[in-house]
Amino acid sequence: MADNISEVRQQHWRKTRNLTFLVLAIWFVFAFLLPWNAGALNSMSFIGFPLGYYFCVQGSLIVFVVLIFFQNKMQDKIDDEAGVSE
Amino acid sequence: MKGSFIENLGRVYGMYTGGFLVFVLLMALLEQMGVGADTIGVLFVAFTIGIYALIGYLSRTMQVDAYYVAGREVPAVYNGMATAADWMSGASFVALAGGIYFGGYGYLGFIIGWTGGYVLVNSLMAPYLRKFGCYTVPDFIGTRYGGNLARFCAIVVLVITSFTYVTAQINASGTIAARALHIPFEAGVWFGLLGILLCSMLGGMRAVTWTQVAQYIVLIIAYLVPVIWMSNKQGFGIIPHFSYGDAVARIQELEPMIGLGTAAIDKPPFGGVSILKTPHFAPAGGMDSWKFVTLAACMMMGTASLPHILMRYFTTPSVRDARRSVAWSLFFIFLLYFTAPALATLTKLQLIDPNLATSIIGKSFEEVANLAWVKNWSSVEMLYLVDSNKDGILQLNEFFMRSGIVVLATPEIAGLPYVISGLVAAGGMAAAMSTADGLLLAIANALSHDLYYKIIDPHAETKKRLIVARILLIAIGALGAFIASLKLTSILGAVAWAFDFAMSGLFFPLVLGVWWKRANRPGAIAGMVIGFAAGSAYLYAVRWGGMDPWVGIDHLRFGIIGATASLIAMVVVSLATPEPDAETQAMVDEVRVPSGESILGSQH
Numbered sequence: 001m002a003d004n005i006s007e008v009r010q011q012h013w014r015k016t017r018n019l020t021f022l023v024l025a026i027w028f029v030f031a032f033l034l035p036w037n038a039g040a041l042n043s044m045s046f047i048g049f050p051l052g053y054y055f056c057v058q059g060s061l062i063v064f065v066v067l068i069f070f071q072n073k074m075q076d077k078i079d080d081e082a083g084v085s086e
Numbered sequence: 087m088k089g090s091f092i093e094n095l096g097r098v099y100g101m102y103t104g105g106f107l108v109f110v111l112l113m114a115l116l117e118q119m120g121v122g123a124d125t126i127g128v129l130f131v132a133f134t135i136g137i138y139a140l141i142g143y144l145s146r147t148m149q150v151d152a153y154y155v156a157g158r159e160v161p162a163v164y165n166g167m168a169t170a171a172d173w174m175s176g177a178s179f180v181a182l183a184g185g186i187y188f189g190g191y192g193y194l195g196f197i198i199g200w201t202g203g204y205v206l207v208n209s210l211m212a213p214y215l216r217k218f219g220c221y222t223v224p225d226f227i228g229t230r231y232g233g234n235l236a237r238f239c240a241i242v243v244l245v246i247t248s249f250t251y252v253t254a255q256i257n258a259s260g261t262i263a264a265r266a267l268h269i270p271f272e273a274g275v276w277f278g279l280l281g282i283l284l285c286s287m288l289g290g291m292r293a294v295t296w297t298q299v300a301q302y303i304v305l306i307i308a309y310l311v312p313v314i315w316m317s318n319k320q321g322f323g324i325i326p327h328f329s330y331g332d333a334v335a336r337i338q339e340l341e342p343m344i345g346l347g348t349a350a351i352d353k354p355p356f357g358g359v360s361i362l363k364t365p366h367f368a369p370a371g372g373m374d375s376w377k378f379v380t381l382a383a384c385m386m387m388g389t390a391s392l393p394h395i396l397m398r399y400f401t402t403p404s405v406r407d408a409r410r411s412v413a414w415s416l417f418f419i420f421l422l423y424f425t426a427p428a429l430a431t432l433t434k435l436q437l438i439d440p441n442l443a444t445s446i447i448g449k450s451f452e453e454v455a456n457l458a459w460v461k462n463w464s465s466v467e468m469l470y471l472v473d474s475n476k477d478g479i480l481q482l483n484e485f486f487m488r489s490g491i492v493v494l495a496t497p498e499i500a501g502l503p504y505v506i507s508g509l510v511a512a513g514g515m516a517a518a519m520s521t522a523d524g525l526l527l528a529i530a531n532a533l534s535h536d537l538y539y540k541i542i543d544p545h546a547e548t549k550k551r552l553i554v555a556r557i558l559l560i561a562i563g564a565l566g567a568f569i570a571s572l573k574l575t576s577i578l579g580a581v582a583w584a585f586d587f588a589m590s591g592l593f594f595p596l597v598l599g600v601w602w603k604r605a606n607r608p609g610a611i612a613g614m615v616i617g618f619a620a621g622s623a624y625l626y627a628v629r630w631g632g633m634d635p636w637v638g639i640d641h642l643r644f645g646i647i648g649a650t651a652s653l654i655a656m657v658v659v660s661l662a663t664p665e666p667d668a669e670t671q672a673m674v675d676e677v678r679v680p681s682g683e684s685i686l687g688s689q690h
Contacts (some may be wrong), residue, residue: 004532013678021211027209028115032204032385038191039369048331053367056194057328061201065420068208068413075213076406084679086404 012082019078023071030060092159098166102137103303104508106232109133111377114505123504127266130508131515135281136305138297138519145289145296150548151553151688153529155220156401158688160295165407168298169398171305173200173419174260175251176518177581179305184489186430188365194427195378196582199385201423204416206390208409212399213399214600214677216408220400220682222528223393225593227614229686230599231607232670234541239614243591244393244532245617247620248525251394254565255522256282257570259515265466266511272571277565278519286523291533294523295401301516308513309422309493313429316500320436320444324339326428333435337366337506340438342515344447351474356467359486366434388585391592392571394521394528405680433492435497435616438482444499451480460497461493520588526566530559582642583625590621590648594656602660603674609660616655621648 034041038052046054079085091098113126151157153235160168178200185193213476220226223244230235255279263281264274283299300468317326322333325428398415399408436444446454449472454460463469470486473479493514497506534555539546546554595613596607625644639646665671672683 009679014676014677016116020453022294023205023209024640027202027205031113031198031382033403035198035378035382037371038367038375038378039371042367044415045331049326049334052329052369054331056191056198058424060198061420061424063390064201065413065416068148068416069204071208072406072409072413075409079406080499080679082679084681086680 008082011083012078012084015078015082019071020075023067026067027064030055030063034060063069088428092161095161095164099299099303102300103307104305106134108510112527114166114503117505119502122505124268125503126508127511129268130512131263133630134512134516135284135519137440138281138300138516139284141297141300142285142288145293147289148549148552150551152292153552154400154535155397156290156292158401159403160219160401160411161408162402162407163414164299165295165398165402165411165420165488168295168401169395169411170418170422171298171520172398172518172524173415173521174305174422175521175581176255176262176514176519177379178422179259179309179514179517180262180490180493183426183429184434184492186427187434187492188360188364188490190490191367191369191374192364194367195381196385197423197427198378199382200389201420202382203386203389204412204419205593207395207399208384208412208596210601211390211396212412213405213409213680215396215596216399216402217405217677217680217684217687219688219690220502220685221535221690222532223396223596224532225686226542226599227592227595227610228536228540230670230673231595231610232606233607233664235612236607236610238537238538239611240592240595241536242428243530243614243618247584247587247591248394248529249562250587251581252525252529252562254581254584255518256566257523257573259518259522260567260570262511262514262518263499266508266515271573275571276451276514277557277566279563281515282519282522282526283563285519286527287559290552290555291397291401292525292536293531294527295323295398298520299525301520305513305516305520306418306421308509308516309425311337312497312502313432313498315502315506316496319500319502319683320442322432322434327424327431330431332426333431334366334387336439337435341365344438344482346482347570350384350480350483350486352472352484354470354472354486356470359468359470359488360487361483361486362434362604366431373638377437377643380639380643380646384582384589384643385585387589387593387649388396388645391588391596393532393588394524394594396596397528397531398524402564429496430492430684433496433499444501446480447482447485451478451484454480459495462498463487468494470624481583482672486519514630523565526559526563529562530555531556533562546626583644586643586645586648587618588619588626589645591618593649594652598656600674600677603671604660604665604671605656606660606666607654608663609658611631611654612659613652617648617652620651620681621645624648 034055041052042050044051127517129582157337218226224237224240227240236641260275263277264271287532323329402411436442438447439445440448468488468491472484474484485615488590538554591614621644624647628635629641
């Protein structure tokens with residue numbers, strides 16, 4: 001039984017970690033990659049904005065908000081499956 | 087009303103918001119009846135502070151968990167609002183849009199950094215610290231790594247970080263109070279402190295939580311209403327946020343025509359004001375991009391290690407609620423942060439576009455100097471005009487202003503009624519007060535709980551602990567107000583430093599405490615001490631020591647140096663010393679799952 005619990009826990013942590021890495025990878029793209037290349041992106045436009053500018057003032061921000069809600073939803077599922085939710 | 091306060095939160099804050107809107111309408115009515123602008127300004131500031139003080143009084147408590155963590159009963163959405171108020175400082179409210187106005191691409195690193203940081207808070211910190219059940223951030227360090235030395239190091243970092251930040255907030259509340267109440271700045275600072283202490287002294291975290299929710303409501307109304315009203319009045323669209331792309335293009339078209347980049351000829355007789363030199367958005371790549379991402383990285387890692395933010399997530403009923411409230415926090419913060427660039431853009435366009443009636447650049451110098459808002463803000467040394475080339479026309483390099491003008495003067499530039507300016511003053515006050523409260527409480531709690539109770543006198547009675555906590559709160563507040571009254575630094579310089587200090591000393595010890603089981607006590611101490619010392623030494627060297635910054639890492643970004651040193655020191659020292667005992671490792675395993683008892687009991 002004890003082994004079972006620790007195995008479930010290990011799996012829970014592995015999934016949590018993978019989800020965290022996925023979230024941080026998306027975060028990295030919108031926090032660093034796109035603003036870094038804002039100059040190049042500006043040749044395109046989105047709803048009237050130069051695209052690079054758009055990401056720096058709005059696009060990335062929206063992604064961050066949605067990303068956290070998404071992460072929480074997935075994490076809740078991982079917790080429920082492992083039976084470790086409160 | 088039936089049921090407990092928590093069950094009635096929606097109704098209570100609904101009534102409060104309605105009451106506040108009625109108050110605004112009443113003020114508008116008074117203005118129509120000929121009551122002076124000064125009186126309305128006084129009423130706005132006095133009324134809102136009165137309400138916060140009342141909430142602070144009603145939330146008074148003598149219970150330890152209510153004082154330190156608001157009884158852990160704050161629902162996620164409300165904790166999100168409280169965090170947003172805690173987070174958005176006087177600088178965010180007053181200076182952010184101005185920063186974008188002046189700083190262009192380079193400054194937007196702050197916008198990305200101050201929002202993206204919450205992804206780190208949610209991924210790496212908040213749920214795990216909530217599971218831990220600590221009262222303060224040093225409480226986590228002290229329990230995870232064990233020993234008073236580790237706890238003490240965390241206290242030192244926390245105090246220096248938060249203190250750097252709090253003087254700027256007291257300064258901001260003093261500036262606003264001085265202007266609204268027509269009192270000298272030094273008196274305004276002490277008046278601001280009085281308001282801040284009224285919110286936090288009697289009820290600690292519980293009182294601060296419920297006043298911060300009230301302050302968020304005031305500050306977000308005060309930020310959004312003028313922008314949306316101005317946009318409608320000037321024909322920029324009903325909700326300008328998604329439609330100001332044309333304004334950006336128009337500014338870029340006008341910039342070369344109005345001589346952007348021409349240096350100023352005359353020097354203003356007072357400091358703090360400057361001319362517009364940086365293009366609205368012209369990333370040059372290379373070094374420009376590097377400076378953007380390093381600034382953003384510092385602000386993000388700083389966000390995730392600032393104790394006054396992290397401790398907000400200790401107040402939720404569960405781990406799941408802690409995570410949810412991070413999401414709501416960012417949502418509520420986002421509402422202001424995605425408005426600021428719209429405001430900066432539209433204000434700039436209003437000033438420089440000759441096709442708009444509000445424009446001043448290229449107009450007759452005489453005419454502009456006599457505009458009511460120009461006279462008004464010149465008299466308080468926030469604006470300065472000089473006809474350097476004596477051609478009778480105002481050029482871009484003859485118009486100096488402080489960054490705060492963009493928010494504070496928007497209502498007047500766009501010709502909105504004075505009641506809106508009063509609302510903006512109340513919003514700025516709410517933003518500065520709420521952040522100052524969170525910071526003062528973070529410092530006082532670390533000193534009273536971690537230093538006094540955990541290290542000096544572990545047998546102190548509850549009553550004595552809570553009295554010590556309050557005395558510390560007043561003493562630290564007074565010290566902050568005293569330093570603020572000396573006017574040592576500009577608002578934003580000091581704010582950015584707080585983030586760099588926090589990331590230098592706390593980021594890796596906190597993250598690795600959860601994510602790396604092998605991290606041990608000597609490693610954590612090395613991480614805190616070496617990281618903090620390296621960051622501080624670098625700051626000193628580039629700011630005062632005359633050293634050239636390495637690859638663009640200037641005094642705003644010294645956290646990059648500090649955090650790198652912290653990581654290396656922590657990993658090397660941890661690996662060179664024995665691994666933590668089985669009990670500690672089991673504790674880390676326990677922190678990683680939401681279910682079960684928290685590591686520290688509810689009363690500790």
